[in-house]
Amino acid sequence: MDLRMLPKANLHLHLTGAMRPSTLAELASRYGLTVPPPLPPGPHPWEAFQSRYDAARAAIRTPEDLRRVVREAIVDARGDGCVWTEIQVDPTSYAPLLGGFEAVVEAALDAMRGEPCGLIVASSWARSGRHALELAELAVRFGAVGFGLSNDERRGQVADFVAAAETAKDLLVVPHGGFYLGAWHVRECVELLGANRLGHALTAMRDPATLELLASRNVAVEVCPASYPPLGAAEYEDLPLGELLDAGIRVALASDDPLVFGADVTDQYEIARAHMGLDVRRLAEIARGSITASAAPEDLRTRTLAEISAWETAAVQSR
Incomplete structure (x- = not known):
């Protein structure tokens, strides 16, 4: 069973974290x-990351540097079996060298x-609401597929x-939530921000009321297993992915920052198989969730869902 051949989407990937070590x-x-x-x-504190x-x-000091990182990330994602990738870019820190927020977004697009x-x-959770509003307006104006909040959620309200x-x-709307703060933080992201997906949501994974909320609102969770042990957030065995699926919650395994954590999307699926005991059917279910929770065009979704079913059938028959 070659998990790299399983069609899937990568829905949680940060621009700098997507850079190839050789490019860096x-x-x-x-x-x-x-x-x-x-x-x-x-484990390390957040600051070490x-x-x-x-x-x-x-x-990343020029628009061409940024374009190169994005292009290479897309190539790498295809090699990883990803038919669709969503890359998060916070223009703030790139803007002084690249010529402003708009120049950053234009280069990425x-x-x-x-x-x-x-x-x-x-x-960023560390920035003001006014700053976030400016970036949200930018996202809408330039036709981005989503607006997110990243960084350490303990730094914002x-x-x-x-x-x-x-x-x-x-x-x-795809904020990071519940990485360090309790399940209440995930609930606020859903109830106040109208989140469609949650990045990580670790502290909500064993909270029945929050899981019920996620399921009832059809909110997906982006889980990046390789990112958690280095930061002391969770061990692999602490991630009840099967229980999340049983609760009717879509799970999308994602790579987060492969430059730092050294794992691509297929590695995350391998972790789920080896350490969480997920079988072919569960892994295919996660791949489907990554597609249906994405902003991929409808024709790509339809085609990929059929390809996932074909992969699942072949994998079951080969056992």
Whole structure:
């Protein structure tokens, strides 16, 4: 059973975190920067991740650098069996070197043109609601597929971002939630922001009331198993993916930041198989959830769902 051949979508991928290590090394050498060392075995505080991410992001200094990272990420996603990829870009830190928020978004969209890829414009939990509103307006104006909130959710208040989420209500609203804070944070993201998907939602996974809310609102969760042990957030065995599926919640396995955590989407499926005991049918169910929770065009969805069923049938018959 080759999980790389399972058609799927990657719905949680950050721009800098999608960079190839070889590209980072080349750009860092060009600009005289120090390449951050790999994140050693954890657990580590969030800052250990963020400092490495920030150092890598500093290597993206021109629109062409950004376009290159996006193009390579799309190629890598295809090789990973992803028929659709959504890349999150927070323009804030790139803007000073690239010429402003619009220039960042234009470069990303230019690299995605004609490719099976959508742009999610993201703000940060650490920024103000006014800043997020400006980026939400940008996402709508440029035709992004979604608006997100990233970074450490402990640094913001959900209520501050209601106006931004309302502005982006016709897009997918996809905040990170419940990575560190309790299940209440996930509930607020759903009830106040109208979230269509939640990034991580770790603290909600064993809270019956929150799971019922997610199921009733048809909110999907983007789970990135390889990201959690290094940050002390969860071990593989702590992720009850089967129970989430039983509760009627769509699960989309995603890669998050492969540059830092060293795992692509297929690796996440391998973790789910090896450490959570998910069989062929459950893995196919997750792949379907990644497609139906995405912004992929309808014809691509229909075709891919049929291909997933064909993969599942062949995998079951080969056992």
